[in-house]
Amino acid sequence: MTPQEKAKKIEEIYNEAIKKLEDLNKERKGIVADYIKELEAQKINAIRASMGL
Amino acid sequence: MNEQFNEKDSLQKDIESQTTSEGVKSFIDDTEAWGGHEDIVAFAKDKLEKILAEAGKAEQTSESQTAQISEMGGNTETVAEKTKDIDKQIEEVQANAAASIAMVENQTFSQVSNEGKNETNKEAIEKQLSEFEKGKVFKGSPEGRGYIITKSPVDQGAFYLAEAIAVVGEDEDPSFHHTINIVLNKSKDGLIENIMVKTNPKVEANKPTEEVVENNINTTVAEPEKATEVKNETSVESTTVAEPETAAEVKSETAVESTTATETQVESSITPKTETGPEKVVSKGEERYNKISNTITTQKNKFTGWISRGTEGLGKLIKKGLIGAFNAPEDISHGVKVVGEKIGEEYGYAKESVKEGFNFVGEKIDEGVKSIGDDYNKFDKATDEKASKMGEWIGFSAAMAYESSSNWVKDKKIKTENIVGGVSLATETVLSLAKDKSIEKLDSAKESIKKSFKEIKKYGEGALDTAKLWAWYKKDDYNKKKNAIKESYLKKKTEIEYNKIQKILAKSAQLNQIGKKGEKLEYKIAA
Numbered sequence: 001m002t003p004q005e006k007a008k009k010i011e012e013i014y015n016e017a018i019k020k021l022e023d024l025n026k027e028r029k030g031i032v033a034d035y036i037k038e039l040e041a042q043k044i045n046a047i048r049a050s051m052g053l
Numbered sequence: 054m055n056e057q058f059n060e061k062d063s064l065q066k067d068i069e070s071q072t073t074s075e076g077v078k079s080f081i082d083d084t085e086a087w088g089g090h091e092d093i094v095a096f097a098k099d100k101l102e103k104i105l106a107e108a109g110k111a112e113q114t115s116e117s118q119t120a121q122i123s124e125m126g127g128n129t130e131t132v133a134e135k136t137k138d139i140d141k142q143i144e145e146v147q148a149n150a151a152a153s154i155a156m157v158e159n160q161t162f163s164q165v166s167n168e169g170k171n172e173t174n175k176e177a178i179e180k181q182l183s184e185f186e187k188g189k190v191f192k193g194s195p196e197g198r199g200y201i202i203t204k205s206p207v208d209q210g211a212f213y214l215a216e217a218i219a220v221v222g223e224d225e226d227p228s229f230h231h232t233i234n235i236v237l238n239k240s241k242d243g244l245i246e247n248i249m250v251k252t253n254p255k256v257e258a259n260k261p262t263e264e265v266v267e268n269n270i271n272t273t274v275a276e277p278e279k280a281t282e283v284k285n286e287t288s289v290e291s292t293t294v295a296e297p298e299t300a301a302e303v304k305s306e307t308a309v310e311s312t313t314a315t316e317t318q319v320e321s322s323i324t325p326k327t328e329t330g331p332e333k334v335v336s337k338g339e340e341r342y343n344k345i346s347n348t349i350t351t352q353k354n355k356f357t358g359w360i361s362r363g364t365e366g367l368g369k370l371i372k373k374g375l376i377g378a379f380n381a382p383e384d385i386s387h388g389v390k391v392v393g394e395k396i397g398e399e400y401g402y403a404k405e406s407v408k409e410g411f412n413f414v415g416e417k418i419d420e421g422v423k424s425i426g427d428d429y430n431k432f433d434k435a436t437d438e439k440a441s442k443m444g445e446w447i448g449f450s451a452a453m454a455y456e457s458s459s460n461w462v463k464d465k466k467i468k469t470e471n472i473v474g475g476v477s478l479a480t481e482t483v484l485s486l487a488k489d490k491s492i493e494k495l496d497s498a499k500e501s502i503k504k505s506f507k508e509i510k511k512y513g514e515g516a517l518d519t520a521k522l523w524a525w526y527k528k529d530d531y532n533k534k535k536n537a538i539k540e541s542y543l544k545k546k547t548e549i550e551y552n553k554i555q556k557i558l559a560k561s562a563q564l565n566q567i568g569k570k571g572e573k574l575e576y577k578i579a580a
Binding site: 013017021024032033040 | 097100110112122126131139
């Protein structure tokens with residue numbers, strides 16, 4: 001394997017890893033966003049309950 | 054020396070100035086400056102650092118989200134719990150990339166140093182093996198596999214079902230006191246086969262005797278003999294609901310009972326055979342099997358929890374009066390439809406994965422054959438023997454890949470990509486060695502690679518156990534089930550029993566008579 005081929009291989013590994021990490025990052029953000037929505041819903045319910053609705 | 058340093062420095066700067074992958078690719082293609090090992094190491098190090106930085110970024114919750122969570126009274130522990138699977142995957146990506154880059158670096162090293170080159174490659178292979186053992190090289194680690202299996206849309210479907218029911222039953226009206234019979238039939242695999250709701254309004258002695266109104270909702274259609282075989286009926290007879298609190302309690306008990314029954318079945322069905330005696334040695338495969346079994350049990354318990362919640366919602370619904378009970382079938386049917394669709398998706402996905410796995414192996418083999426061909430054409434006669442050896446290795450790798458993946462496929466309904474990924478990586482190792490035209494390296498790698506295949510086989514055995522669990526978990530033909538559910542749903546939609554509606558309306562009218570004085574109930578009747 002020539003140095004160029006090795007560099008290409010490293011580049012491929014790099015690109016694949018970055019793509020996966022970006023996807024996982026998005027997925028993680030989504031999970032946290034859902035949790036925030038959950039908390040918001042809880043808060044709204046608590047307010048409703050305190051108002052006797 | 055100084056000139057060399059300047060050249061290297063300049064090369065590094067040039068690489069860093071490339072901001073897009075296309076730019077880097079073009080740089081790599083064009084440059085003639087690639088000289089030796091150090092340049093590759095610097096390049097690899099740079100890429101690895103960027104990967105690690107990206108991973109660090111991916112694992113962090115943004116400041117704005119953290120602030121929102123804190124504002125809403127949430128906590129970081131819950132976030133960590135919810136994101137632990139993703140975080141684990143992020144770590145795996147990092148580890149895999151680091152191992153792969155290290156592998157390329159080692160190959161570079163062996164190229165520039167004749168002394169000990171076999172050892173260097175051996176080390177690289179051993180490193181890969183060690184990663185295999187840790188499960189990192191597999192796209193899904195042993196735990197990851199369990200995760201994939203248990204993250205089943207069937208559970209999500211059940212959740213939707215429970216939600217559909219709970220939403221309808223949410224708006225509780227304690228004006229009516231009913232005698233409620235809920236009969237919840239579940240199959241062993243936790244799917245609701247039948248929910249039967251009987252409402253019998255509590256009538257005063259001088260009122261005419263009420264006839265039981267029955268809504269029988271078939272949620273899944275099992276084959277008759279199968280249904281008999283697996284049916285687990287949990288029946289609560291004539292629970293009189295006098296107070297809302299009492300009602301909730303009684304229903305919770307119902308739920309607990311049904312959950313317990315299912316749990317018992319789950320345990321008896323999935324607990325692996327264990328031998329008694331102090332000398333029992335738990336193999337890796339068995340250990341993994343147990344771990345996955347436990348995870349599935351947990352999921353099943355969650356599932357039954359959702360059903361319980363749905364049942365509770367249903368109880369509230371009925372307590373509200375017949376309006377809710379009348380609307381319930383449609384909502385439940387919707388929930389069931391969602392469950393059916395999810396099952397269909399899941400089954401389809403599993404099949405696609407098997408296919409993908411095979412394609413993946415196929416591509417790798419094609420690559421190998423092509424590589425052999427390309428290299429062979431360049432070889433002179435003296436290299437014939439070497440090429441033949443390479444062919445033998447590639448053939449061996451391919452055969453092992455097929456053997457491993459076919460073991461998975463035999464058991465069906467399980468992803469092949471993990472094991473195929475592992476085998477393909479081993480094949481790649483052989484390929485890269487083959488490309489290097491170093492038969493000595495192949496020979497030195499022989500034992501290690503054989504060992505790696507043994508490991509893969511071992512994982513394959515674990516996978517078979519997992520597959521058995523999977524087969525148990527989804528033992529029916531889901532496509533058939535999906536169609537049956539669809540048909541049942543459509544039938545229900547198009548052939549709503551007119552008589553039953555009339556009966557319910559009549560019942561509603563009667564209930565209206567016995568409702569609180571001065572209160573009128575509104576009947577929402579679906580068009």
